[in-house]
Amino acid sequence: MRFLCLFFLLVATTSLASVLTEPKLDRQCDLDLKIKGPLLQEQQDAAAKDFAHIFLVEKDPKKAWDKYVPGEYIEHNPFGVSGRENAIAFLTGFIQTPGLTISNLTAYGGGGFGHFHFRETLPGEFDRVVMDRLRFVGTCFVEHWDVAQDVTGEETNPLAWF
Template sequence: MRFPLTSFITVLLLSVSAMALNVARTDTADKKPPHPKVCDPNAKGKDLEKRQYDAVADFADLFLFKQDVRAAFDKYVPGEYIQHNPFAEQGRDFAIEVLTGGVASGIVSTNLTFFVGNGYGLMHYKSVFMNTTYAIVDYFRFKGTCIVEHWDVLQEITGDEPNPIAFF
């Protein structure tokens, strides 16, 4: 039964996967309308890498910590989405459906670092799901400031690794 759970976890974590559940949001009346600005697939210029860095930072915040899968995808993955996870279907709709289900299942993420350069972005973080801990890397390709392609790598952390700094 190990493989099906691993496959499910992989699909569940297929995009900048993982969030923290059980956070009650009672301050919605004080908030501005959610994320009105959308990425720009035609963005160019000297500041493009900085804008892509800002996009990954905001995407990670929306997706991993605020647990708003729909807002993250609507803002940064508004159209084309090529998926390289072998257990995932192509396109953003499948990703949104599976990842939204992950929020409801109680994924908690920490230890986020991210990098951007040459039209690509990378997020590395720790997620706990169903009492199993994973080190995850999500790797994105940009078109302008929009995420259009995704790869991921996931390693289970058992706590028995001989290298104490193996993952982070």
């Protein structure tokens, strides 16, 4: 059991390190990308990691959206409203909340989607795990779904969340 916990801690730490050190893409995303197959997978993976880094590590939603969400943005979160500017306004206020920490971040992309899994904590307010799924067109994001679950400290599963 101890080995498994150490193994999962190592995997989570390695995943966070890959997002933190992933090379940045210098260009804007491309909606009209004509490539397919492994090269598209690689470009979507790099885009997802760069987007997650800018948004969740640098805590700069406007910069992330300017680079990866060029136009229409469909939101499926029941507490959000579709639209690029709506997302930027809401997320800028939220991500820059004093005391908010993001940890255990894993990001990857391919198959037409970017996926992000992380923990967000604001002491005295909430501690939750989030999974985001964003749909690509080319290397741009156009649609978003997410799920979040509170961390209570009473979880039965010793491998919960990460």
